[in-house]
Amino acid sequence: MLAARENEKRGPLGWLEDRLGLESVREFIAHKSVPKHSATMWYYFGGITLFLFVIQVLTGILLLLYYRPTTAEAYESVQFIVTQVKFGWLIRSIHSWSANLMILTAFIHMFSVVFLHAYRKPREATWLSGIALLGLALGFGFSGYLLPWNTVSYFATKVGTDMAASLPVIGPPVARFLRGGDEVGGATLTRFFGFHVAVLPGITTVMLLVHLALVQRWNISVPPWVERQFRDRGREVPRMPFAPNFFLRELMAWYAALAGLGILAALFPWELGDKADPFAPAPAGIHPEWYFLAPFYTLKLIPSNVWFIEGELLGLIGFGLLAVWWVCLPFWATDRAGQVKTRLVTGAGVFLLSYLAIFSALGYWQ
């Protein structure tokens, strides 16, 4: 009787809180805290990536109102969006720019996890789910790139699917599955559209929930040197409340990301290019999106045949081994005594970052 009167006082919100059992959520958030130290700023990049993903979903839904996934209409429908629909140019530009920024912040998040050694026990599964999310983000990038059906997207898809085809045994059926036939064409566009707006968002949502649940389960990691510093001083690592302290800081980071996104989308609207023509040669200076530039340039450098292996196959084997080595990082980073080989991991991180930066730059300029 007393509780009912209290709810009446609190109005409909109080009623909703009671019915949904939000009291426990409120309790949980009130007790949640985040470590506070010199490297805390790197914690924000995961949240920024999530924020950009939400922007992707929202602008993607808006684009769906006009986009038509056929070779006859895809290019024209995007052209219609950017020239005829009110703010169409802005929505499309924000979608393209936030896709790129999301991959950038996902990479920053991944490398910050490496350099802060946040992958170590018991967070191996968090690392693996994060890597899966990065792979899904790249899948979003690859599938979405084809949708405007322009020249660069057409050839990028040809190259990408042909790389898959060069894998022994499984390659040709995988390439056929991706293309929806033997060549890149209308069937490929329909498939990529399906992957982009249904399959990948579904898998990503599940994986994102897993990732966030794991972050929640094991809390945010404190870098080993920070732990050491405070242990030597005989003190605990200071923490700040998640709400409002950390969340408001994260909110500021989101606003900064939104401001950057707005500036980029308004001042550098994403170009549409020319409509894809399967009977036109690949134009000079063609290159993929920046996040595929490093493998693109590496494939340029590998000769046609190395010993008895075809160059492209050798490149693919190399990329595959590199990916497996990177995915397994938490497992080779720890010795039998459970000690983390921080120097080795930092060196590996610097090596991979240097490779990606240098080869991407060369791929862009050469």
Add this chain to the structure above:
Amino acid sequence: MQAETKTPRRGLVRWLLGGGLTASVASFLYPVIRFMNPPEVSEAAVNEASVAKVQDFTLNSGKIVKFGSRPVLLIRAGESDWRAFSGTCTHLDCTVQYQTASHQIWCACHNGFYDLNGRVVSGPPPRPLEEYAVHIRGDEVIVTRGAG
């Protein structure tokens, strides 16, 4: 005694349940996987086609023409010297183009070069381009596959 008689029966029930579930999941997945795999579409094989007019090509010029549903690079290297090659690079499937200055065939995607016989000159392409035969009938350029 009772436990002894129950254990094998329980095992059998588990096996039947597990087997039944696996079989039903497999029966759902099989048509889904088959559905996702695109069907083989038999394309009318084009072995010969009129692809261009002689007057469309100046000396030392080349362009991509349609040969059925595939691109073919047709080059007029001399007055009566015509060459035709598969238009897709043997490296990663990009469409090639003719470079008039160097008299070579170039793939812009990964900088592969072929000579006027389709042989790899430099870059990553692993194999030469497939060559097609070219005949002139009146003012029509006829390309024939498998006779290069």
